[in-house]
Amino acid sequence: MGLVGTGIPGRPFSALPVPIRRPLQTTHSLKKPIMTAPDELADFVRRLPKAELHLHIEGSLEPEMTFAKAAKHGIRLPYPSVDALRAAYDFRNLQSFLDLYYAGVEVLRDEEDFHDLTLAYLARAHADGVVHAEIFFDPQSHTARGIPFATLMTGLLSGIRAGRENFGISCFLILCFLRHLDADDAMRTLRAALPWKQHIIGVGLDSSELGHPPSNFADVFACARLEGFIPVAHAGEEGPPAYIHEALDILKAARIDHGVRAEEDPALCERLARERIPLTVCPLSNVKLAVFKQLAEHNLRRLLQAGLCITLNSDDPAYFGGYLGENYLATALALDLGEAELRLLARNSIEASFLPAGDKARWFQQLDRIHT
Ligand code: ADE
Numbered sequence: 001m002g003l004v005g006t007g008i009p010g011r012p013f014s015a016l017p018v019p020i021r022r023p024l025q026t027t028h029s030l031k032k033p034i035m036t037a038p039d040e041l042a043d044f045v046r047r048l049p050k051a052e053l054h055l056h057i058e059g060s061l062e063p064e065m066t067f068a069k070a071a072k073h074g075i076r077l078p079y080p081s082v083d084a085l086r087a088a089y090d091f092r093n094l095q096s097f098l099d100l101y102y103a104g105v106e107v108l109r110d111e112e113d114f115h116d117l118t119l120a121y122l123a124r125a126h127a128d129g130v131v132h133a134e135i136f137f138d139p140q141s142h143t144a145r146g147i148p149f150a151t152l153m154t155g156l157l158s159g160i161r162a163g164r165e166n167f168g169i170s171c172f173l174i175l176c177f178l179r180h181l182d183a184d185d186a187m188r189t190l191r192a193a194l195p196w197k198q199h200i201i202g203v204g205l206d207s208s209e210l211g212h213p214p215s216n217f218a219d220v221f222a223c224a225r226l227e228g229f230i231p232v233a234h235a236g237e238e239g240p241p242a243y244i245h246e247a248l249d250i251l252k253a254a255r256i257d258h259g260v261r262a263e264e265d266p267a268l269c270e271r272l273a274r275e276r277i278p279l280t281v282c283p284l285s286n287v288k289l290a291v292f293k294q295l296a297e298h299n300l301r302r303l304l305q306a307g308l309c310i311t312l313n314s315d316d317p318a319y320f321g322g323y324l325g326e327n328y329l330a331t332a333l334a335l336d337l338g339e340a341e342l343r344l345l346a347r348n349s350i351e352a353s354f355l356p357a358g359d360k361a362r363w364f365q366q367l368d369r370i371h372t
């Protein structure tokens, strides 16, 4: 594969990870009653050092913040209350979610909004034991509304800086092109991003998958790779395995986001396992968007057992009912995952990250020191 590699060789990167400052708080206390099994599971999951590799920052916009930002900017929302907005999060498929998601971002207008959004996510992720996050952002959903690229970048970067200072969490940014828009729009977005490229580790492809194959974006991904961005792409969420092939062969994706429909193509699964191309899987998202009817039917465990590098992620946690910790817990309970599998998921998340090799080695050591 024509990977750019892990880290950005030869390119300075400003959002360098820093070691976590203090051990995570655990709920262990001699005065507490003996913990029930779910408490122990939650505590174990929280203590595992983990990376989150599939998180749309706009999808971490909680209804409370939507209302606060709407009030700040004098925007009237079509919902009477936070609860009414949350109650609308009942989706039939990816598109029915995206319609609400794009409406939601309208309340994000200035640097402070992007800062607050990012810092709120990093605080929540830290509480779940996330030590490193690689977060997607969708510039076209903001620039199309007249928000300057510089506004969102400045806000996101100051949020990341505050996350590092407050919680010791490291964070990389991945710019996503919206695949329901055309390739020229994506190319203009890439050009707008170039002055910021030392702050953006990769490019991705998201939004409505069906009818928008990765091959439509061959040229913009080729230019992005030449500029040193690491390519990733959503594929095989609702779309067929052929889209995963295109993402690998045409976009040269270093990771596939979702990718759960790979299972329909055994030769593809063998390739993903052999080449150790990670899938960033998001179980709660898949159930909310009807990719699987229920969590107990999810194929994550089978994909893991087939030797694929599977990571667990939250996608759009404000909309799908859970951040990373909840994804680990709910999936462990529904699929009966044991300690070894949870450890493997955490290990895969570090391995599949774009952290430099030395940082990965440190997190692997920390992981080995965690006991049940
Ligand atoms: N944008 C935000 N969440 C997404 C998802 N799950 N699939 C595609 N595009 C998205």
Ligand code: ZN
Residues within 6 Å of the ligand: 054, 056, 206, 234, 257, 315
């Ligand atoms: Zn996604």
